[in-house]
Amino acid sequence: MALAQPLYADQHRPIQHQFNPYAENGGTILAIAGKDFSVIAGDTRQTEGYSIQTRYAPKVFKLTDRAVLAVNGFQADCSTFVKKVKQRIEWYRHAHSKQMPLKAIARMIQGMLYGKRFFPYYTYNILGGIEEDGTGAVYSFDPVGSYEREACRAAGAASSLIQPFLDNQIYFKNQTPAPGAAPFEPGNLPMDTVLSIVIDSFTSATERHIEVGDGLEMFVVVAPGRDVAGVQSLGAEELPALTPEGERIFVLRRDLKKD
């Protein structure tokens, strides 16, 4: 199957050189949905090969009062894709005089990604937020638009380290309840537990993966009316919302190891 290899080491075939339009910028993103909240997080390190391009490059962006998009892969495609998504959401607002619902944003993202099926955006997207019925939601996408709603998803350089941990902690996979104890109910974890899981995921990924580290940025989207004392006490910054009675978004920042 492979092309005929040279018999001896000093025999070389001609190699065609071509411009590579993509690059790998490292980093990891993660989102977890609760019953009435959603956490979307990403580290802030940007790399190429063994070099660090910057210690702070945001990968998680607020789209609307109830939707947050995390992007990872090739940062040039990621930033441009986010800008285009934001523009499309603005057009929706002009046309419908209201903010775009989460499932509509998800479907639109699929269309935008598949539209470049033959020269894809090299981005792994995770969309998190609050659905129109007030439940927390996470939608994850592949670079050409395949998407699914889930309870949690990790993407990027350390996804193979973090996703199995999430499967165990969020979905309770490979765990059995203690004898006599109630069966597990995924999707009902309290917010402080979820935030701890997120922080532990990133600190652990930082330990073992060179492309992860420097800083952690977590966006917490909460459903209207939900108690926010827990988040505020952690030193979160609240982002201004369009409607005061609607969903609210908080940002938490933590340091990660710089080595």
Place this chain on the structure above:
Amino acid sequence: MFRNTYDSDNTVFSPQGRLHQVEYALEAVKQGSAAVGMRSKTHAVLLALKRSSGELASYQQKMFRIDDHVGIAIAGLTSDARVLSNFMRQQAMASKMTFNRPVPVNRLVSAIADRAQVNTQEYGRRPYGVGLLVIGQDQSGPHLYEFSPAGNSYEYYAMSIGARSQSAKTYLEKHFELFENASLEDLIRHGLHALRETLQQDKELTIHNTSIGILGPAGVNEQANIASLGKEGVFRILEGEVIQPYLDSMQPKEVPAPVTSVAAAAAAAAAAGAPAAPAAEAPAEEMPGGLPDDDVNMG
């Protein structure tokens, strides 16, 4: 104005040096219901009278948001207004995408003026049949512009367009010196008084037929959602129940509108007969055979 051989093509001048098609387009603007705009040092507001084609119909939308820092009120052909407002939105977004800053308002207004001018000079095209009042905000504060189908745009302290707008203009000319330092509530009250001047005999401003557009920091009645308006005070359109407090702040019709400067107060007493005069002037400005109030194409 009367029909003649020079008014069919927009590329033909009349012997008097006029482009009649452009002037007829300006007539279309005058057929739309009134819109009033004014600005102070801190705020810019738009007020519009919405028209409905009948008891069962909804009221035509007169105001559009272009961006956080720009809003417009229209008078004339609503379809042309939609096309222009879409173009303005595109320009505003492209400016943010390319230059990472909100579009300067004068640049945006020049862009539509240039577009409109093309339609007055290219054969086979017709001028836009809509006039706009544009309010916007930049580092030098709030601004108000008028855009006309002729392709002209000009900045104003206060302006009105649409049907019977001359009556509103008379009010604005009398009171505009008070606008610069007025509070948001006072500015809106002046605007409502000006808009009221354009009403026909038995009509009045209600929460259903009045639209208020505001740019600038949150006012007294907007404290509930002050956080969502931001420090600059993004453009917002107020309609329905929320404008009742503003309507209630108006002086009843018999009393001349309140003035706060002494000289103007003396003039107001002398001009008690003034309300009759604008009403008499108004019919003269309109063409005979103008479109009826229930035309669905006109807003």
